[in-house]
Amino acid sequence: MLRTAVQLFRFRGLLATLTARELKARYRGSVLGFFWSLVNPLLLLAVYSFVFGLVFRRPVGGDSEPYAVFLITGLFPWIWASTSILEGTMSLITNAGLLRKAVFPAEVLPVVAVAANLAHFLLALPIVAVALVAGRALGHPVGGWPALLLPVVIALQLPMVAGLALGLAALNVHFKDVRDLLANLLTLLFFIAPIIYPLSAVTIRPLVWLIRANPFTPFVLAYQQTLFAGAVPGPWLWAQMAAVAALSWAGGAWLFARLRDTLVEAV
Amino acid sequence: MTGSPGAGSPADPAALAPVIRAEGVGKRFRRVAPGARLRTLKSALVDRNLTRGLAPEEAIVALDGVSFAVGAGEAFGVIGGNGSGKSTLLKIVAGILQPSAGTVAVAGRVAALIELGAGFHPEISGRENVYINGAVLGLSRREVDRRLESIIEFSGLADFIEEPVKHYSSGMYVRLGFAVAVHTDPDVLLVDEVLAVGDEAFSHRCLRRIEELLAAGKTLLFVSHALDTVEGLCDRVLWLDGGRPRHLGEPRRVVDAYRQAVAEEEGQVHREEKEQREEAAAADAGEGGRRWGSREAEVTAVRLLAGLGEGEERYRIESGERVTIELTVRAARPLADFVFGVAVATPRGVECWGTNTDLAGYRPGRLAGEVRVRVVCPALRLAAGDYRLDVAVHGREGAPYDYRSGVLGFTVASRTRGVGVYLPEHRWEFSGGVEWTSTPSSEAPRA
Numbered sequence: 001m002l003r004t005a006v007q008l009f010r011f012r013g014l015l016a017t018l019t020a021r022e023l024k025a026r027y028r029g030s031v032l033g034f035f036w037s038l039v040n041p042l043l044l045l046a047v048y049s050f051v052f053g054l055v056f057r058r059p060v061g062g063d064s065e066p067y068a069v070f071l072i073t074g075l076f077p078w079i080w081a082s083t084s085i086l087e088g089t090m091s092l093i094t095n096a097g098l099l100r101k102a103v104f105p106a107e108v109l110p111v112v113a114v115a116a117n118l119a120h121f122l123l124a125l126p127i128v129a130v131a132l133v134a135g136r137a138l139g140h141p142v143g144g145w146p147a148l149l150l151p152v153v154i155a156l157q158l159p160m161v162a163g164l165a166l167g168l169a170a171l172n173v174h175f176k177d178v179r180d181l182l183a184n185l186l187t188l189l190f191f192i193a194p195i196i197y198p199l200s201a202v203t204i205r206p207l208v209w210l211i212r213a214n215p216f217t218p219f220v221l222a223y224q225q226t227l228f229a230g231a232v233p234g235p236w237l238w239a240q241m242a243a244v245a246a247l248s249w250a251g252g253a254w255l256f257a258r259l260r261d262t263l264v265e266a267v
Numbered sequence: 268m269t270g271s272p273g274a275g276s277p278a279d280p281a282a283l284a285p286v287i288r289a290e291g292v293g294k295r296f297r298r299v300a301p302g303a304r305l306r307t308l309k310s311a312l313v314d315r316n317l318t319r320g321l322a323p324e325e326a327i328v329a330l331d332g333v334s335f336a337v338g339a340g341e342a343f344g345v346i347g348g349n350g351s352g353k354s355t356l357l358k359i360v361a362g363i364l365q366p367s368a369g370t371v372a373v374a375g376r377v378a379a380l381i382e383l384g385a386g387f388h389p390e391i392s393g394r395e396n397v398y399i400n401g402a403v404l405g406l407s408r409r410e411v412d413r414r415l416e417s418i419i420e421f422s423g424l425a426d427f428i429e430e431p432v433k434h435y436s437s438g439m440y441v442r443l444g445f446a447v448a449v450h451t452d453p454d455v456l457l458v459d460e461v462l463a464v465g466d467e468a469f470s471h472r473c474l475r476r477i478e479e480l481l482a483a484g485k486t487l488l489f490v491s492h493a494l495d496t497v498e499g500l501c502d503r504v505l506w507l508d509g510g511r512p513r514h515l516g517e518p519r520r521v522v523d524a525y526r527q528a529v530a531e532e533e534g535q536v537h538r539e540e541k542e543q544r545e546e547a548a549a550a551d552a553g554e555g556g557r558r559w560g561s562r563e564a565e566v567t568a569v570r571l572l573a574g575l576g577e578g579e580e581r582y583r584i585e586s587g588e589r590v591t592i593e594l595t596v597r598a599a600r601p602l603a604d605f606v607f608g609v610a611v612a613t614p615r616g617v618e619c620w621g622t623n624t625d626l627a628g629y630r631p632g633r634l635a636g637e638v639r640v641r642v643v644c645p646a647l648r649l650a651a652g653d654y655r656l657d658v659a660v661h662g663r664e665g666a667p668y669d670y671r672s673g674v675l676g677f678t679v680a681s682r683t684r685g686v687g688v689y690l691p692e693h694r695w696e697f698s699g700g701v702e703w704t705s706t707p708s709s710e711a712p713r714a
Binding site for chain 1: 296297361362363364365377379381382385386388390391395398399402403404405407408431
């Protein structure tokens, strides 16, 4: 666990260079450049806003008003986390050539996927800001100074996402169905996280427990509280996030270290 | 070490200051049986063990009991056939693979030239890729900054350095990769065949650079099929045979022994081949013969034509006559790697002449559909006799697409008699004091 962290620190230059490579390569050769990376989240936002904001006409309770702004504060971080985990899981296979042909610290690759997607997330934050300002302008009490706590929430989610990406990437080298299982699992976790509905709208007790058991839930709640509600998350929520982050990192890094020596041959 | 006449030879630089020390190195690979890769997470979870079953059950021994030491400034060569474990050994020394047995210790900074341009991204410029490749090879950004000019100059790509790498030819790609690799300032250089990729001029430049590094006291571990290069460059050579060391010692002796063994092995194959050829030649007047290859590209027809290709098909030509060999080749799918070759041999298998587009300096771009390939010989000066034609389409590394041995038989006639297979244009001249009772009718017999 610690060794993996030390390795990552040691190769931070390589990490930065490869992350820059990912970003440059993605934005190179397209007219709209990085705006393309905003298309997908905006489209999702439009679809959910349409379905739950207009078609079902706010079935979800009063504290998610305005709905589009509520949605964006949970959705954008979710897209970062889920895309990072999926891409991170595939990263060792995608870069098999590097692992086989160069002396290369494999742990860097999943983390590069996480970092590149974090960059996309940060670049999309102005949209969140615009949404919050617009919400205020329309007379809703959204946002506020607790938004300044956002970096802390991100910093807590980072080891969670990176840990999962590391562990799953190592597993994915040996088991070819990890990716498919993961894609489905993430879809499931998306719907049992209070992203497209507020937790307060769920009234069935066992369902609330299920949602609370979702490891992504504390983070989603924290994003919504700091950005949307303009509230400081309570100590219990911070503790939950810290626990999930620590467990994910420890588990992922342990699994990665356990399988590390077999990766080059199996990839 | 088994049969190593050179071990402990008088000037054993390894004894002084070993930079690379391998002791009893062994490597086993898990056999990848059909279906084994299809192991799923689901089944592993059902078996309730994630890591069991990743241990080698059915192992292939790639290396077994390999020991050697390489001293500072020494050039150490490793030779052996395909699958002899050379590349595995190099990867273990590089630290890419872990040995299953024994130990390897390397002192100093290692540059492994196994794949040039590792980490290059096709969409971004050569300059930016230098930074990426540099980072992969362990250079910091600042270190690349300092070396950038020198790297670009060495690669000879100053005019293209802002272009995306996807527009580079494979030669340019390799040049840039090599330029970065040799600028990592390594103490130990591990080289695996990469020099065979670029063109001749660049290969020489690479070799010169390697020699410079050697002169500067760097250590080299060189894995290659190019025996002449190994012999010329290395101070000692290890011959691996089926993963086991067979000889270690002075380059000339080891290379000669290796060549001898390969020749003996191939001798049997050659003898069988020759018998078959002769049988085939006897069976249908030199036509038929042997054919092998993957048929990704196929030689569908071969004709020997009089003149520059406009003439009629011939099976009998006059020595020195202008002839054209025409191949009709059909590619099943577009190919980017191809070489056309022709060779002329006697029915007994003596090679008279052979050439191919690679030797002639043509670098393949694309081959698609059905094409005609012609070799125009303004004067085919073969001696009188029977010959057979071999034609081939293959990859630049030798992967056969379609080899047709003895595809065509033809006879060369000549008014001038001689022995051998070559009939150059010539005439006899004598000073005074030589007298003849009879001379050929023409003054200067034409070839």
